Amino acid sequence: MGQRQVSGTRVIAAKPEEIFDLLTDPARHPELDGSGTVVGNRKSSHQRLELGSTFGMDMKIGASYKILNTVVEFEENRLIAWRHFHGHRWRWQLEPMEGGTKTKVTETFDWGPARWSWLFRFTPYPRVNRRNIEKTLDNLQDRFAERASSSGDEGDDGGSR
Known part of the structure; x- marks a missing residue:
């Protein structure tokens, strides 16, 4: 990734479609959030996110x-990215593996297109966001590992930390 991006990648024991369903439902974003800042879903222009959809989130970093x-x-089941007014993006890329039974998931925080991207050089956010991405990927991995173990699947969860 470039100088103005941080990302993390994990192999998740789930089909891309299952993960994409989670990502395109903003009401479920707090379930995955590793930062602890995503509190709840405000509103969405669509029931399921698609290109051009808008959605509001209740957030909290100190103040709400x-x-x-x-x-x-x-790109259906492969890519979704959103941005807010400042311009930086959160991007999720999904790559099917092992015949589609596992997915390579890459989450990226990209502040390159942000209005004042130079400000990020003076903040801890790139480092903090990298850590939070890893926690989010942990949450995603755990969600599907729990499902596999509750269905009696004793196989490897496919992740590496």
């Missing part, structure tokens, strides 16, 4: 606030 996001990249 609201943020409106727009889906700016979309």
Whole structure:
């Protein structure tokens, strides 16, 4: 990734479609969030996110606030990215593996298109976001590992930490 991006990748024991269903439902984003800042879903222009959809989130970093996001990249079951008014993006890329039974998931925080991207050089956010991405991927991995173990599947969860 470039200088203005941080990302993390994990192999998850789930089909891309299952993970994409989670990502395109903003009401479920707090379930995955590793930062602890995504509190709840405000509103969405669509029941399921698609290119151009807008969705609001209740957030909290010290103080509570609201943020409106727009889906700016979309490829069914492979890619979704959203940005808010400042311009930086959260991107999720999904690559099927092992005949589609596992998925290589890459989450990226991209502040390159942000209005004042140079400000990020003076903040801890790139380092903090990298850590939070890893926690989010942990949450995603755990969600599907729990499902596999509750269905009696004793196989490897496919992840590496």
